[in-house]
Amino acid sequence: MNDTSLPDAAPHDTRPLVLSLSGITKRFGPLTANDHIDLDIRAGEIVALLGENGAGKTTLMSILFGHYVADEGTVHIADADGQLAPLPGGSAEAALKAGIGMVHQHFALAENLTGFENILLGTLPLWSLAPRRGAARSKIERLMAESGLAADLDVPVAQLSVGEQQRIEILKALYRDVRVLILDEPTAVLTPQEADGLAATVRALAGKGLAVIFISHKLHEVLALCERVVVLRGGAKVADRPTAGSNRASLAELMVGRAIPPRERPPSTPGAPILSLRAVDVGAPTQRDRLEGASLEVRMGEIVGIAGVSGNGQGALAALVAGLAGAHAGEVTINGAPVTRADPAARIAARVGRIPEDRHRDGTIGALSVAENYVLETIAAPENQGAGILKRAAIRVRAAQAIAAYDVRCPGPDAAIRALSGGNMQKVVLARVLEREPLLVLAHQPTRGLDIGATTDVHRRLLAARARGAGVLLISEDLDELFALSDRIAVVHAGHLSPAMESEGLDVRTVGLMMAGHAADEAA
Amino acid sequence: MIRFIPRERTPVWLTVAVPVGAGLVALLLTSIPLMLAGAPVLEALVLMAKGAAGNGFALAETLTRATPLIFTGLAAAVAFRAKLWNIGAEGQLYAGALATVAVGAGLIEAPAYVLVPLVLIAAALAGAALLLVPVLFKTRFGADEVVVTLLMNFIVLLFVQMMLEGPMKDEMGMGWPQSAPVLDEATLPKLVMGLRLHWGLVLAVLAASGLHVFINRTVWGFRIRAVGENARAARYAGLPVGKAMALVGLISGGLAGLAGASEVAGLKGYLTSDLSPGFGYAGIVVATLANLSPLGVIPSAIFIAGVFVGADSMSRAIGVSNYLADLVVAFSLLSVLVGGLLTRFRIRFVRRETA
Numbered sequence: 042m043n044d045t046s047l048p049d050a051a052p053h054d055t056r057p058l059v060l061s062l063s064g065i066t067k068r069f070g071p072l073t074a075n076d077h078i079d080l081d082i083r084a085g086e087i088v089a090l091l092g093e094n095g096a097g098k099t100t101l102m103s104i105l106f107g108h109y110v111a112d113e114g115t116v117h118i119a120d121a122d123g124q125l126a127p128l129p130g131g132s133a134e135a136a137l138k139a140g141i142g143m144v145h146q147h148f149a150l151a152e153n154l155t156g157f158e159n160i161l162l163g164t165l166p167l168w169s170l171a172p173r174r175g176a177a178r179s180k181i182e183r184l185m186a187e188s189g190l191a192a193d194l195d196v197p198v199a200q201l202s203v204g205e206q207q208r209i210e211i212l213k214a215l216y217r218d219v220r221v222l223i224l225d226e227p228t229a230v231l232t233p234q235e236a237d238g239l240a241a242t243v244r245a246l247a248g249k250g251l252a253v254i255f256i257s258h259k260l261h262e263v264l265a266l267c268e269r270v271v272v273l274r275g276g277a278k279v280a281d282r283p284t285a286g287s288n289r290a291s292l293a294e295l296m297v298g299r300a301i302p303p304r305e306r307p308p309s310t311p312g313a314p315i316l317s318l319r320a321v322d323v324g325a326p327t328q329r330d331r332l333e334g335a336s337l338e339v340r341m342g343e344i345v346g347i348a349g350v351s352g353n354g355q356g357a358l359a360a361l362v363a364g365l366a367g368a369h370a371g372e373v374t375i376n377g378a379p380v381t382r383a384d385p386a387a388r389i390a391a392r393v394g395r396i397p398e399d400r401h402r403d404g405t406i407g408a409l410s411v412a413e414n415y416v417l418e419t420i421a422a423p424e425n426q427g428a429g430i431l432k433r434a435a436i437r438v439r440a441a442q443a444i445a446a447y448d449v450r451c452p453g454p455d456a457a458i459r460a461l462s463g464g465n466m467q468k469v470v471l472a473r474v475l476e477r478e479p480l481l482v483l484a485h486q487p488t489r490g491l492d493i494g495a496t497t498d499v500h501r502r503l504l505a506a507r508a509r510g511a512g513v514l515l516i517s518e519d520l521d522e523l524f525a526l527s528d529r530i531a532v533v534h535a536g537h538l539s540p541a542m543e544s545e546g547l548d549v550r551t552v553g554l555m556m557a558g559h560a561a562d563e564a565a
Numbered sequence: 566m567i568r569f570i571p572r573e574r575t576p577v578w579l580t581v582a583v584p585v586g587a588g589l590v591a592l593l594l595t596s597i598p599l600m601l602a603g604a605p606v607l608e609a610l611v612l613m614a615k616g617a618a619g620n621g622f623a624l625a626e627t628l629t630r631a632t633p634l635i636f637t638g639l640a641a642a643v644a645f646r647a648k649l650w651n652i653g654a655e656g657q658l659y660a661g662a663l664a665t666v667a668v669g670a671g672l673i674e675a676p677a678y679v680l681v682p683l684v685l686i687a688a689a690l691a692g693a694a695l696l697l698v699p700v701l702f703k704t705r706f707g708a709d710e711v712v713v714t715l716l717m718n719f720i721v722l723l724f725v726q727m728m729l730e731g732p733m734k735d736e737m738g739m740g741w742p743q744s745a746p747v748l749d750e751a752t753l754p755k756l757v758m759g760l761r762l763h764w765g766l767v768l769a770v771l772a773a774s775g776l777h778v779f780i781n782r783t784v785w786g787f788r789i790r791a792v793g794e795n796a797r798a799a800r801y802a803g804l805p806v807g808k809a810m811a812l813v814g815l816i817s818g819g820l821a822g823l824a825g826a827s828e829v830a831g832l833k834g835y836l837t838s839d840l841s842p843g844f845g846y847a848g849i850v851v852a853t854l855a856n857l858s859p860l861g862v863i864p865s866a867i868f869i870a871g872v873f874v875g876a877d878s879m880s881r882a883i884g885v886s887n888y889l890a891d892l893v894v895a896f897s898l899l900s901v902l903v904g905g906l907l908t909r910f911r912i913r914f915v916r917r918e919t920a
Contacts, residue, residue, distance in 0.1 A: 363801065386803030395801070403801040408794040417791065417802040426784045433782070 056083040057123050059252045060105075060141075060221050065114035067100050074100040076277040077114070082221065084119075087243060087253045089263040089284070091296050092273035093492040094462045098256055101273070102223055106143050107133040119220065142219030144210045146226045146490055152199035156192055156209040157181065160216050177216075184215050190242065200329060202352025207231070211239075215246075222246070223254045226490065228262055232350055233520060233553040240266050258493055259521065260289040272296055297494050306504060306526065312341035314374075315481045315512035316362065321371030323357040330356035334371070335538040337531060339481065339512040344503065345541055346527030347516040348552050351486075354536045355516045356398075359485040362514060363395045364388035376480055389418050394479030394506075396470055398486045398516075400463070404470045407459030411451055412440035414458045415473050443472040448498070464495030471502050482506050482513045488522060500526060520549055534558050583904035584854050584861070588868055590904075591896035595889060602885045609879055616878025617871035623878070625760040629832065631863075631870035633658070633841070635769035636824035637848025638855060638862040639776055640692075644817035646780065646857050647793035649703070649810060651696060653714030654821035655845025656721035660695045661688035661822025663725055665829040666733065666744040666836045669751030677750040684751045685768075685826050692822020693815040695721065700814030704807045718845070726838045735835065744836040753831035765827030769863075772820060776859040779816075789813055821845060850898045856905075869894055 060082040067075040075097045082088055092098045103109045105116060110131040117125040118139045129135045150159050161177055185191060190208040198206055207227065214222055224243070228236040243253055243266060255267055263270060264284055272280040272295045280295050294300050316339040324331030332354045339345045349355050360366035361373065364385035373380040375391050388395065397403035405414050416425050416436050425436055440454035447468045451461050458466060467487070474482065484503055488496040503526060507513055517523050523530055529541040532555040539555060596606040618624045637654045644651035651657075664687040669680060695717065702708035728734075729742040737745070753764040780786040791799040792809045800806050824844060829836050851869050855861030876890030906912070 364803070365801065384803075385801055386805075389803045397801055402795070403798050406791050406795040406798050409791060413787065413791075417798075417804070420784055420787055420804075429784050431782055431784060431787060 054083055056085055057119065058082070058117075058125060059084050059119040061117040061125060062101075062105070063115055063117075065101060065104060065111050065116070067097075067104060067109060067111050073276045075104070075111070076275075078273070078278050080271060080278070080281075082252045082254065084220075084250045084252055085247050086269065087247050087255055087267045089267035089270040090254055090256045090273070091260075091263065091270060091292060093296055093494055094464050096273040096296070096492075097276040098273055099225075100276075102143065102225070102254075102256070104130070105136065105223070106141060107131055107136040137217065140218065140220030141223070142214030142217055142221070143223040144207070144214055144225060144227055148206050148210050150198045150206055150209060153197055155195050155197055156201065156205075156212075157194040159198055159209055160194075160213045162213075164217060181212060181216060184212055187242070187245070190239070202329075202350060205352075219251065221252045221254065223256070225256045226258065227255070228257060228259060231518075232556045233549060234557060235350075236262065258491075258496065259519075260292050261521075263292070264289065274298055293493055296492070306344075306528075307508070309342045309507060309528070311343040311512075311528070312510065314338045314340050315376055316514060317372075317374045318361075318368075319372040321361070321373055322369040323354075323361045323366050324369075328357070330354060331536050332357045332361070332533075332538065333536045336371075337538060337541065339514050341480070341512050342507060342510050343528040344507050344513040344515055344526050346523035346530040346544065347514065347533055347538075348520060348523050348530055349518070349533035349556050351518055353556075354533045354538065355485075357536075358514075358533070358538070359398065359483060359516055362388070362393065362481070362483045363397065363485075364393070392477070392480040394474035394477065394482045394511075396467075396474055396482070396484045396487045398489070400466050400470055405458050405466055408457060410455045411444065411449065411458050411461070411469055412437050412454035414469055415440045415443055415454075418473060419477070443469075443476060447472040464491045464498075467491060467495060467499065471499065475502055475506060478509065478511070479506070480511055482511050483516075484513060485516045486518065487515070488517075488519065496522075520552060523552075524549065532556055579908050580856060583907055584856065584865065584901055587854065587900035587904045588897055590900040591893050594896045594900075595893050598889065598892060599885065604883050604885050609883055609885070612879040612882050613872075613875035615875075616882075617875030622760065623874065625757065625762040627867060627871045627874045628766055629761045629763070629870075630874055631866040632763070632765045632769050632831070633824040633828050633844040634847055634851050634866035634870055635766075635773060635862055636820050636827060637844050638851030638866045639769075639773055639848075639859055640817045640821040640824070640845075641848045641852035642855060642857045642859055642862055643776060643780070643789075643820070644813055645793075645852060647789045647810060647813040648796070649700065649793075649813050649817065650711045651699075651714050651814075651817050651821075652711055652849070653696060653699065653717050653845070654817075654824070654848050655841060655843065656714070656718035657692035657695050657818045657821035658825040658828075658841050658845050659721050659725050660691040660818075661825030662829045662836050662840055663728065663733075663825070664688045664691035664822065665751075665826040666747060669747035669830060670745040670835075671748060674748070675750060677752075680748065680750040681753065681830070684747070684830055685823060688822040688826030689819035690822070692820070692825065693818040696814045696818030696821075697811065700810055704810050722838065725836070729836065729838055733836075742838065746835040747830050751830055752834065753827065761832060763827075763831035765831035768823070768827065769866075772823065773859045773863050776816075776820075780859060785809070785812060821848070824848075847894065850894055854897060854901050856908075869897070872897075 058081055062078060062080040065075050065078045078101060090098050100109060104111045116128040118128045120126050128139055151162065160181055190212055192205040192208040193201065198209060211227065227239060231239060247253055255263065257263055264287065267284050270282060270284050270287060270292065271278060274296060318335050318337045321335045322333055330352050347355050347358065357366060361368060364387060365383055367381060367383040375393060378391065419425055425432055437454045444451060444454060449465050449468045451465055458469060482503065487499050491499065503513055515523065515526055524544055527544045530544045530547060530552060531541040532539045532552055534556060535558060592610060599606050599609050616623055617627050637658060640654045641651065665684050668687040669684040673680065673683065699710045699713035699717065702713055703710045729744060733744045735743050735745040756762045756764060756766065780790065788804050788809045791804055792806050796806055828840055833840060847869060851862055851866045855865035872893045873890045876893065877887050880887035880889060
């Protein structure tokens with residue numbers, strides 16, 4: 042391995058150090074999650090932290106943020122005078138006070154409070170709320186104007202889209218005058234325009250001396266935004282080098298430890314329509330995430346992508362196809378048969394394979410085993426039961442086969458699925474859905490939060506389903522993913538679904554503008 | 566400073582050690598009021614153990630007391646597994662008891678091998694029907710089953726009192742508000758001559774084993790576990806959530822009803838409105854102590870029963886209040902709830918570092 046022998050980033054850098062981790066080691070039982078990691082970050086630096094799920098990024102950030110205590114090693118952070126002082130371990134309060142802010146991939150917002158209240162939460166003593174609200178408000182509005190992070194501050198967070206919730210999270214960190222800002226997958230749910238806006242914000246903030254740790258799986262963003270990249274693999278630091286001179290392929294290879302084959306979408310001839318929507322309404326008019334007069338056709342052997350910022354109607358579309366919702370108006374057919382009621386079991390019987398957006402809440406049952414989750418949808422099938430008695434041995438055998446076929450990293454079929462990483466959990470869902478050779482596959486944000494290895498795997502499986510002749514409805518906020526996989530792309534905004542456009546020759550910027558509400562001709 | 570670190574998996578020994586430890590801690594905590602009452606603590610605890618299991622007679626008495634607790638413990642365990650918070654086992658027990666005397670006290674004359682099963686079925690159906698109402702309210706209208714089942718307990722008890730004062734009052738009962746005795750053919754036989762221990766215990770153990778198999782080995786048991794652990798994902802996967810809940814309601818209510826049948830047909834012989842000293846509520850403690858495991862309910866119920874029987878005998882011997890038994894039971898519940906933290910988290914004591 043010659044990566045580590047490369048020169049470290051700019052040893053002659055004169056900017057002051059704000060954060061210095063040395064020899065950080067953390068073990069969970071037999072697993073070494075962090076193995077003697079050293080990391081120095083200077084004021085105004087934007088550093089990418091890369092690594093597969095399980096590489097130790099989250100553990101390292103949790104140690105920095107006081108959620109875990111390192112077994113070995115020290116964290117030093119600059120105080121107000123720029124002097125490095127040790128940061129007491131295991132105290133989130135101390136980390137916050139020292140100026141470390143983090144925007145988590147899974148938001149930490151109080152859903153019943155407004156965005157404004159969430160930003161203020163924990164920053165003011167209760168009795169002085171009223172007098173300082175005005176000042177806080179103007180500070181937040183200034184931050185919003187500077188950063189371009191627009192969000193409705195005055196409605197409960199639960200009513201905001203995922204994208205808006207994340208913007209509130211970023212504002213919350215900015216509001217606390219952080220010195221080190223950690224962004225965990227910050228652009229996963231933003232439109233390209235919003236992501237550009239965020240990048241500009243991050244650059245501007247860095248220009249003022251903020252140190253930024255940027256965690257992302259989108260390597261082109263990392264290359265465009267960050268000046269230095271740190272790669273973790275298997276708990277150890279395998280590279281720490283300037284981004285200049287790196288490219289996507291080399292970074293991906295560093296992360297995974299092997300070369301990543303490029304994705305290929307061979308041409309295919311679509312067959313008969315498998316899913317057809319004609320002027321369909323889903324969800325009450327008062328609902329935020331609803332569809333109005335949506336028409337769409339997914340044919341066998343093609344992947345149709347749905348682009349859009351979440352909360353604009355793709356949730357309603359997914360609920361309709363998954364069987365959680367019915368259509369109020371219009372006509373829906375699956376494989377030629379009309380679909381009327383909300384009935385998940387009927388969709389499964391109609392050979393619709395459904396990959397839900399939220400694998401923790403909808404896709405898996407954490408306390409049940411991998412094997413039990415694998416047979417969740419087919420428990421009543423004769424291969425899983427006889428006379429109401431579970432065929433436990435047969436279930437275990439087939440689950441073990443699926444674990445091998447889908448390369449699920451887990452202790453075995455009897456392990457509780459909640460002990461698995463997100464990527465491995467998703468592999469179990471994929472195995473459950475795809476092993477039944479569905480005619481239609483609903484993939485709702487199938488790679489959200491997954492690393493490159495797992496994402497590649499999901500993409501390969503979806504393309505294989507397409508090659509087999511299944512129609513795939515891919516709902517994603519990741520435009521790279523949509524353009525790489527989809528034969529046609531439709532955009533959803535404010536409940537309206539655009540006609541599906543051939544993805545070949547389609548401009549990413551056009552789709553981005555349509556996601557923001559501009560009409561297709563206007564956008565072009 | 567104490568830190569809680571989530572465990573990735575719970576070691577098997579802990580799932581046994583926690584309830585056992587909780588029981589011991591509860592006994593330790595009970596020494597404090599014992600000391601305050603001026604009683605010799607060690608002697609009191611020894612007397613309690615002797616009273617619960619010191620000889621065959623004491624042990625039989627403990628097992629007799631454990632019998633209804635196994636049924637109500639199972640009722641709570643199966644319901645709580647599905648996140649159906651049935652607090653109404655007390656009412657369902659009385660419904661079962663009422664059905665037992667309604668069927669078994671002269672309505673039908675038949676040989677024991679017909680009448681005993683008939684009585685048991687009637688009691689189970691009565692308990693099941695009583696719980697089905699709040700379950701349907703919950704699944705159809707979103708009514709909180711905690712409130713409904715809890716309040717129904719009082720309604721049922723008042724109804725029982727009305728029946729015992731009125732239509733079901735024993736004409737030969739010298740004016741006492743009690744039902745006519747169940748026929749000999751409807752009586753659960755004694756297990757050992759001369760002791761109060763009866764076949765209800767065998768039924769309770771069979772019910773626990775049956776429930777264990779049902780929950781872990783059958784399709785419907787699987788569905789119930791799935792719905793209880795994550796109803797959203799169960800619905801997404803097309804599982805019949807409403808039917809699973811209704812089934813849980815029927816099983817839980819039925820088991821609580823059997824507790825009533827076992828007490829009337831096995832022990833008391835007739836129904837009074839003080840049949841149960843809170844067996845329905847104690848079942849919740851039993852189930853929690855057993856970590857909602859049907860087989861675990863058996864030792865758990867025996868422990869709680871032993872505490873009641875032992876404390877009774879101890880309080881008589883050294884003249885302290887037998888409310889101490891309630892105290893031990895309450896401490897056990899609290900200890901096991903705290904102990905539950907141990908199964909989910911690793912606890913580390915960390916020196917607070919100075920900033």
